Amino acid sequence: MKHQSSEYVVVIGGGFSGLATAGLLAASGHRVTLLEMQDSLGGRAGRLHRDGFSFDTGPSWYLMPEVIEHWFKLMGTSTTVELDLVDLEVGYRTWFQGHPDPLDMTTGPGAVAAFESVQTGAGVALEKYLAYAETSYGLALEHFLYDGFSSVRSLLNPRLPALLPRLAPLLSRSLDSFVAQRFSDPRLRQILGYPAVFLGSSPKHTPALYHLMSHLDLTQGVKYPLGGFAKLVDAMAELCTKAGVKIVTGATAEGIDTVQTGRHTRVDSVRWSDSRGETHRLDASVVVGAADLHHIESRLLPRKLRSSSDAAWKRRDPGPSAVLICLGIRGKLPKLLHHNLLFTQDWDENFGRIRRGEPLDTETSIYVCMPSATDPGVAPAGHENLFMLIPAPTLPEWGTGGADGNGSEQVEAVADAALAQLAAWAGIPDLAERIVVRQTFGPGDFVNNVNAWRGGALGLAHTLGQSAFFRPANRSAKVEGLHYAGSSVRPGVGVPMCLISAEITAKAVNGIKDLGPFSMDGQNRDAREPEGDVQEERVAK
Template identity: 30%
Template sequence: MQNKKVVIIGSGFSSLASSCYLAQAGFDVTILEKNNTIGGRARQFKKDGFVFDIGPTFYWMPDVFESFFNDFKTATTSYYKLEKLNPAYKIYFNKEESIAIEDSLEKIKSTFEAVEPHSGKALQKFINKSEDNYNIAIKDLVYNPGESVFEIINWDTIIKSGAFLTTIKKQVASYVKHESLQKILEFPVLFLGAKPSNTPSFYNFMNYADFKLGTWHPMGGMYEVVKGIEKLALSLGVKFETQSAVTSINLEGKQVKSVSTQKQDYVCDVLLSGADYHHTETLLPQAFRQYSEQYWDKKTFAPSALLFFVGFDKPLEHVTHHTLFFDTDFEAHAETIYDTKTWPEKPLFYASFPSKTDRVAAPEGKEAGIFLMPIAPDLEDTPEIRAQYFDKLMSRLEQTVGTEVKSHILFKESYCVNDFKEDYNSYKGNAYGLANTLMQTHVLRPKLKSKKVDNLYFCGQLTVPGPGVPPSLISGKIVSELILKYSKS
């Protein structure tokens, strides 16, 4: 075991997590990253004293992060400082109506009650159910490798089988009637990359994560989490090679013997890819690819995104650290992502103003703004289209919050489909991986272990358990356990 070499392609959260587990188990681990900084999608952009997280900005499910560090007899507090956000986020439904979600369930129940009588009690019942599902999902199901359906068929899931047959949308409507409250309860499943009308109600455990576990911010930004795991990995002996894009996977029979980069070849006993699954398989000879182009083309992908990173010369009023603009028709926008695959006319969008909480994010007296608009993967992406949508988003921001912003913009940078493809070899430029629909859950997702190459494994958002930072950390853990299992057999 001591001398077994593992090469990991990519340095996103799943790769970083797995590198720590494998190094702890005695493997000699090297991570190859194509970009000049590690973190995969969770990189940073810095300009004129402003600091932006390019990738994830929401820190949810703190227990999963804590559990990861606890596995190495340490804690998050040794690596970064967390601040609980209050409000967690604010949603604008129109100019006149906005609802802020505060930092405790009791406060949130009062907020619901003020909008719809008796909805506070209904919310408590809903959250009780979602807590049950969270306990089943996080403490049991998601830590399984997706090799057999019997991993997820047990007494708890049999009892809850109906939760896989009805949708979040239907379930939410049975608890609250007010449209704005329904939208708030449907919002967390957007992190799973699918419409509430297509997502099994079992996934309401995201509402427990939202309302009971809370929304947090690592001071310095989400990249502090990357740096924390990197520090842990280095202490365990993991080696990092940046600007090292893998150009081929070299086989002997059904075994990976090495991988090639432009700089050199890396011999390995095990190859693990946390890079894009589809892209990784294109580095193999055709006969050793598990999934065809048709397979990938038919899959339901989570959205891509059009992102803007904006420096403002003044603090912005009437917005919170996380602010959501649901002031247009959600179904119409969702249809452009999942059905017609076109640019939306009236998009919903999300804005993050990390400088509301974290002075590192912007110079004194200024504001950092991150704007994200979900879109269908593989859309035409041109500078003209980006400019048109930037103007739309800024106009909507001004109209909705009632404050002038356009004349206070110092600079803007954009990021979209072409960048996801270029920087991450992302299939169709998707931002979040495969959607968690019923037909893409657990055993129905691409496998962690290759069926055609004996010592090739995968982790990350295109395999189990799915999209998001906490699932990526979990993916890194379960693939490591799988590698250990097969290395011993």
């Protein structure tokens, strides 16, 4: 590969995609500045410290470990060196409305036995299902996930026609129908359909291709980084700094300036304001928008330079929002495990209310994380750390959360109902009386904290019309040098997907045409200018 000349790069957004992109570009010879509007890094992977409790307020499932490991390898190290990863003996505990006893889902044979205990013959069916899921996962890694689909070359890939007989049925039907064809018990269908929620969608609106998600937790297993996902953020930030990235927090991007050269419009600089309100301009030959795509295009670019029209955005599905609850609990909660899922019987109506923007029912499907079951460092001795996520409509007007019940009326009402539901289903009648710390977050917080379009909690939903090459692109259609990374664009939602989007962007900036993962082989590691030559930053006039 030809060595690439060093570029001045500005990355907007310090979440996983922003950190991953900044690190790869700096390690491959570019001069990179990362701007993050919050005081701490992580984006949606937020953190909260109160009274001896440490909460992750975003991602909590460590899946696709090979993708995360690959990024660390590209940065010259490994997750073994940088993180303390623990394998969870039980991936998650599931509770079902109307059934008093939970079902524990372990990896491999344990999952097969659990399915068989619910439905005769379901164990063998699960083995076949997971084998199919593993094959689909391999196809996705090889042919889709690392491809930005930025050229006709991707669509003319000679290997694709041979794959169509396998892919067409997985793209033309829903995950819900795919699962229902193989399993009759509603509980088993919910276990295999719920991964759609982690993709910002629902089983009826997610392509069957995403049955591959079950390979991740039921075959590969679930890991946890001691200290939480904040530790993963900190490890990535440290590697970025070592690679030469200049990280500026409390830096709010105000606009992307461009210059016209003949017929071409190129990025020229980024205007940003600091915590004192002083405005700066940073020269840039490359800009990576690693924040919410709608915010980048609608707030930082003039209308004529936006890749998507207002009409196009009206047709898009933002996925669900959420009400989050961080709880410090006095005493232990032995009936809960690290990951817990509560499923209601009105599965379709549950998702329907969210899609239609209606109030949630008194009991709804909930995710509960208790990291203190694995990591004693996240809670004081004799206490538990609980994080609850209640999928909700994308209605910022529901308001924001607050400390100790002082959030908006709607958010706190949802939180109270979820607490009552958990107490009843898990047999913890005194749960509310044992709360020593309570902090809620609502749809309005996703808007305020991460500029999320319509308060979406995850990113654009993985519907058929918003997956693979139908998802927004990783580079601007109208501005040269402007790239995008993160959950709004290809390949999609989730920490591993955000890291893959960073690799797609790093390949584009470095002129790499290969469709596979990014590689440092042949990179010009000495392309940076001498230390005296720094990226020009000046106070905007």
